[in-house]
Amino acid sequence: MxxxxxxxxxxxxxxxxxxxxxxxxxxxxxxxxxxxxxxxxxxxxxxxxxxxxxxxxxxxxxxxxxxxxxxxxxxxxxxxxxxxxxxxxxxxxxxxTYRQMEQILSSEKLAKQLMQHLSEKKQEHLLAIYLDTQNQIIKQETIFIGTVMKSIAEPREILHYAIKYMATSVIIVHNHPSGRAKPSPNDDQFTMAIKKASELLGLVLLDHLIIGSDEYYSYREETDLL
Missing domain, CATH: 1.10.150 (DNA polymerase; domain 1)
Structure with a gap:
């Protein structure tokens, strides 16, 4: 043998x-x-x-x-x-894999998951992720896809789904087709408008993430707006 x-x-x-x-x-x-x-x-x-x-x-x-x-x-x-x-x-x-996450544990982890979906988009996409009191994902909605005539969503469109799903908090996410994640003045104004509108409904704006090609920006991590 x-x-x-x-x-x-x-x-x-x-x-x-x-x-x-x-x-x-x-x-x-x-x-x-x-x-x-x-x-x-x-x-x-x-x-x-x-x-x-x-x-x-x-x-x-x-x-x-x-x-x-x-x-x-x-x-x-x-x-x-x-x-x-x-x-x-x-x-x-x-x-x-992202949708099956039981909890949102960090902005970094969430942003890296979303890069798989958003970094290659040629148009601006704005998503809202609705969560319960345990930071568990209830639902993710695509609120808006950019056009030539319009480049940002209205707070009421985001809050409509928050009420529908009985969410207690929300994370806003949008991509920059340019690939750079640096926020614009319009992004700052939008974040403040969403925060103010959310507070009127007793809703917590946990974060606003901007997704670039290989980087992200977190308003919660980088600013004191949230």
């Missing part, structure tokens, strides 16, 4: 994933698993490597449309659709 030992580096990505876990694989190996096959002139690893080398960062991959993915060497229509579907599913998993 004799045994054959297999060195980890000689394993194909699928076998490595089974034996060592997905987290041990490189970006190239993970993408190769999704692509499954290469082309007549390129192996699947060469195709995966070529795609990654054509991007400035991995983040850029999720911003590509199906048509743009098809423009990458070795990626046809079917592969482009599968990659896009994988990216969308991973985004929804991240969003679901």
């Amino acid at each position: 004799y045994s054959i030992s297999i060195e980890p580096e000689s394993l194909m990505p699928r076998e490595r994933l089974l034996l060592e876990g997905a987290e041990t694989l490189s970006n190239q190996e993970l993408l190769a698993i999704l692509l499954r096959t290469g082309t007549k002139g390129q192996s699947v690893f060469s195709v995966a490597n070529g795609i990654l080398n054509s991007l400035e960062s991995l983040h850029e991959l999720k911003e590509l449309s199906v048509q743009e993915l098809q423009g990458l060497s070795g990626v046809g229509k079917v592969k482009a659709i599968e990659i896009k579907a994988m990216i969308e599913l991973s985004k929804r998993i991240n969003q679901s």
Whole structure:
């Protein structure tokens, strides 16, 4: 009787994933698993490597449309659709993870979760997160999506849902499509208006978060307005 030992580096990505876990694989190996096959002139690893080398960062991959993915060497229509579907599913998993949080424990944790959803938006989105007395999330509502003619929501739109859901506190979140999280004078005025209106209803404005591409701004952490 004799045994054959297999060195980890000689394993194909699928076998490595089974034996060592997905987290041990490189970006190239993970993408190769999704692509499954290469082309007549390129192996699947060469195709995966070529795609990654054509991007400035991995983040850029999720911003590509199906048509743009098809423009990458070795990626046809079917592969482009599968990659896009994988990216969308991973985004929804991240969003679901946030929604399943039992409590809002910190502005930083909440902001980092919301970056998954808001940092890539090309228009301004304003969300309101309604909470109960234990800071448990009751409901999240998209209050407003920016247009050319309008760039901010009215306090009454936010407070309408607070009354509907019998919330005791609320967190306001909006993104800056420019990628910078620095608040504007309009953001300051809006925060003060929401705080004042909330207090009239006995509602606590816990925070107003501004989401940038890779940063956030918390009014509770950075100012004495809240």
